[in-house]
Amino acid sequence: MPPGGTSQLQIYTRSGDEGDTGLLFGGRVSKSDVRTEAYGSTDHAVSAIGLSRALATEDRVKDILLEVQREMFMIGAELATDPTNRHLLLEHFQIVDESHVTRLEKLIDEIGEDVELPPNFIIPGASTASSALDLARTQVRTAERRVVDLKTAGLLPNIHLLVYLNRLSDLLFMLARYEDRHLPFEIVTGQPPEPSDE
Structure with a gap:
């Protein structure tokens, strides 16, 4: 027991050693069940978004990503x-619900006003933050x-979860472009600059 007499939280339970796991509010399923795959994938996404937030250079981006992470926890709870x-x-x-989807769409539109997309395909890697x-x-x-x-x-009573994830990937694309908005197109696209006519 640590100093102060407070018992330490036990991280491992051994309850999943046979390849199954507990759902929120009861029930157990295989760790390869579609529900486990779904909320496990959102958990992965939350961590990836957290890395993006840690590496972002713009406070605007950081604030948006933190709110998205909170909403992704809501999604994970529902999927579990x-x-x-x-x-x-x-x-x-x-x-x-629909209001969360609408908020993402508004953010995409707002970010789009500050970003000029290059005419060519974008090759990720122009900066650490956008990557x-x-x-x-x-x-x-x-x-x-x-x-x-x-x-x-x-097993999906709430279709808004699917719509939210679809919009979120678009928002992350635009946030990446926002982070790189001051870079030359040839860096963002990984293409050589257009030859000069002179």
């Missing part, structure tokens, strides 16, 4: 709840695909 226990989820947690955001974007896309699997299995 069996539909039969949805009433318990609604008693204890806020859930993502982290592009990596987070691809992880959100993976999470989106896992949630599609959940929908296909009839």
Whole structure:
């Protein structure tokens, strides 16, 4: 017991040693179950977004990413709840709804006003900050695909989760471009500069 007499939180429980795991509000499923894959992928995305926030150079970007991480925790809680226990989820947690999707769309439009997109494909790697955001974007896309699997299995009562993830990947793309907005297009696209006519 540490100084002060407070017992230490035990990190390991051994309850998942056989390859299954507990859902929020009860029930157990395989660690390869579509629900586990779905909320596990969102957990991965939350961490990737956290890395992006740590590496971002713009306070505006940092603030947006922190709010997104909070909302992704809401998504993870919902995905980790069996539909039969949805009433318990609604008693204890806020859930993502159309208003959250609308907020992301507004952010995308606002960021778009400050960003000029290059005419060519963008090759990630122009800066550390934008690279982290592009990596987070691809992880959100993976999470989106896992949630599609959940929908296909009839285990997704809230379609707004899927729409949110779709918009979030677009927002992360635009935030990456915002971080690189002062760089020359040839650096952002990885293309050589256009030859001069002179």
